[in-house]
Amino acid sequence: MTAANLADAKPSRPAASAIPVGPGRVPWQREAVAIVIGFAVLALLPFVFTDSYSRHVLIMVFIYAIVASNWDLSLGYGGVFNFGHIALFGIGVYAYSLLTKLAAMDPWLAMVASGVIAVIAAVAVTIPILRLKGIYIILVTFGFAQLVMQVILSQSDYTGGTQGIVRIPSLYVFDHNMVRDGKFAYFYIALALLAASTVFLRAFVRSRTGISIVALRDNEDYAVSRGISLVKQRLITLAASAFFTGVAGAFYAAYQRNASVEVFSMSLGTIILSMVLLGGTSTIYGAIIASFVLTVFSEAMADFGAWRPIITALLILVVMLAYPGGIVGMLNAAMAVFSRRGSAGRG
Amino acid sequence: MNTAADILFGGLFQGSLYAMMAVGLALVWTTIGVFNFSHGVFMMLGAYLAWQFVALGFPAYVAFPLAVALMAGVGWLLQATVVRPLIGRANLVLVVVITTLAAGSLIENGALVIWGPRSKQVPPLLEGNITLGGIGVSLHQIAIIVITPIILAALWAFLNRTRLGLALRAVAQNEDASRLVGLNVTALYALAFGIAAALAALAGIFLGGYRFMTPVMGADPLLKALIVVVFGGISSISGPIFAAYVIGFFEAICSYYFGLYWTPALLFAALILTLMVKPEGLFTRSGRGFA
Numbered sequence: 288m289t290a291a292n293l294a295d296a297k298p299s300r301p302a303a304s305a306i307p308v309g310p311g312r313v314p315w316q317r318e319a320v321a322i323v324i325g326f327a328v329l330a331l332l333p334f335v336f337t338d339s340y341s342r343h344v345l346i347m348v349f350i351y352a353i354v355a356s357n358w359d360l361s362l363g364y365g366g367v368f369n370f371g372h373i374a375l376f377g378i379g380v381y382a383y384s385l386l387t388k389l390a391a392m393d394p395w396l397a398m399v400a401s402g403v404i405a406v407i408a409a410v411a412v413t414i415p416i417l418r419l420k421g422i423y424i425i426l427v428t429f430g431f432a433q434l435v436m437q438v439i440l441s442q443s444d445y446t447g448g449t450q451g452i453v454r455i456p457s458l459y460v461f462d463h464n465m466v467r468d469g470k471f472a473y474f475y476i477a478l479a480l481l482a483a484s485t486v487f488l489r490a491f492v493r494s495r496t497g498i499s500i501v502a503l504r505d506n507e508d509y510a511v512s513r514g515i516s517l518v519k520q521r522l523i524t525l526a527a528s529a530f531f532t533g534v535a536g537a538f539y540a541a542y543q544r545n546a547s548v549e550v551f552s553m554s555l556g557t558i559i560l561s562m563v564l565l566g567g568t569s570t571i572y573g574a575i576i577a578s579f580v581l582t583v584f585s586e587a588m589a590d591f592g593a594w595r596p597i598i599t600a601l602l603i604l605v606v607m608l609a610y611p612g613g614i615v616g617m618l619n620a621a622m623a624v625f626s627r628r629g630s631a632g633r634g
Numbered sequence: 635m636n637t638a639a640d641i642l643f644g645g646l647f648q649g650s651l652y653a654m655m656a657v658g659l660a661l662v663w664t665t666i667g668v669f670n671f672s673h674g675v676f677m678m679l680g681a682y683l684a685w686q687f688v689a690l691g692f693p694a695y696v697a698f699p700l701a702v703a704l705m706a707g708v709g710w711l712l713q714a715t716v717v718r719p720l721i722g723r724a725n726l727v728l729v730v731v732i733t734t735l736a737a738g739s740l741i742e743n744g745a746l747v748i749w750g751p752r753s754k755q756v757p758p759l760l761e762g763n764i765t766l767g768g769i770g771v772s773l774h775q776i777a778i779i780v781i782t783p784i785i786l787a788a789l790w791a792f793l794n795r796t797r798l799g800l801a802l803r804a805v806a807q808n809e810d811a812s813r814l815v816g817l818n819v820t821a822l823y824a825l826a827f828g829i830a831a832a833l834a835a836l837a838g839i840f841l842g843g844y845r846f847m848t849p850v851m852g853a854d855p856l857l858k859a860l861i862v863v864v865f866g867g868i869s870s871i872s873g874p875i876f877a878a879y880v881i882g883f884f885e886a887i888c889s890y891y892f893g894l895y896w897t898p899a900l901l902f903a904a905l906i907l908t909l910m911v912k913p914e915g916l917f918t919r920s921g922r923g924f925a
Contacts, residue, residue, distance in 0.1 A: 462907070561735075564729070
């Protein structure tokens, strides 16, 4: 049995993928090739699914995947129980809507600006949680999300309050008609955003900064004593997880063309959080896979009506109880079985 | 005079409700060290069960205790299925957040299937209205203001004056030592969850008696309970109870002077400020355990 097989055989080892030492860590060249192949396959999907409904489902998968995988950065790698993450998405939605409607900003520029605004908001929410730990962070960030929602609701002159905002300007690609192409253009924009976000996240968690964040999570005292700044790294983590989340919010607003405070709701937060945990934390890919599984699963059960959320909840419970490592943990366990068989055959 | 009466009554009423909502959440946190995110759903289910028993023809004084007792069983069941098997896992707090959220969604949608989305109302604890200090109030609200401190005092007496209550506090303070002296920690966990669910059911009956109930009615009270618990400090039972009344009065004063729209924002701003200055809550000494 090779060293790599040995590592594969222990899937429960905590966050093995994030730590740059030891066997079993995939070299970045191999991972880059895998990413390119994966996204090339995804890019072919519109030619398989030519109807606009399937493409719509895939676009929603990509949006959720961006939000969930960025959440995995702060929650999984950073160990920061940031329950305000969904508010960063909501801030992106409203920033884009207000910038394009009230300030008449160019949609593409507004999308980037929304990401920047989400980063600023993330820094603002990080300052009060710098001294806090664990459950207190959940409560403050949860409070932050509610605060943002209340402010948006109360400023109804600008935000439409409970009515929301309608007729938000959409994105444009030269003179291409975005409405009558069966969501072709939106599919590729969403896919490009997911690709950019994924490459950014994976590069980030493989960098020295990413490793230091994991060190802080796993042994704060030791990491701090080795000269890692908790304040600086936590600010960087939250800010890094905010940009693409805000951009995804802006894209969502441009795509749906309306905005409401539903984006701050607990139900959306629950769904995205279950994607992060169902996929398996500290993997980035897990959240993306789980977004796909949960969204498609939920759409496939559209005929079940009220039973749909019940079945989804049961699925989440079963996976969480049986596989603490989520879907990626499940895949690792399956791989371990295969590699054991493989090495047995060789031996 | 009316201003003072308004604020006094509003503060007492909201404070009592918040105390009822939060105390169960605090009980579970102090004993098991997890946050039960299906606590709001427990309130909803308690209210619906009470409604169902009344609809079946039971008088309120039978239906309400029956619903509360049944909810204690539901609390035990939830603990046994989605919390207990996870104890000992590294990221326990986080995993329990998601499993209780999922279980809550399960119950919420189950209620939607069984009872439908149309809003219902539980009969009030007491019928009728009276005028007190120049403002009209319902007897139901008066009953809540009177009953809540009695229940909380009973809970305090249970936790401080009975062997079983002392055992619960022992588990909250030191689980390993409790096991060493022969306490059945598993059963005590179940007991804490059962009591918490029963208290939630009572809060749900209080709520269902003066506003319309829907399957999603638990979301807002859960949020309020979380705020109360954070404000009061999550290491004790009495802290959140004081905090509930402080928040009740804070809201009554804010909504009187600044209007309803700004009250939640002011409340959250106060919450975040509190946590920045005193992260362990307003009424906390140190350590986890009942005070």
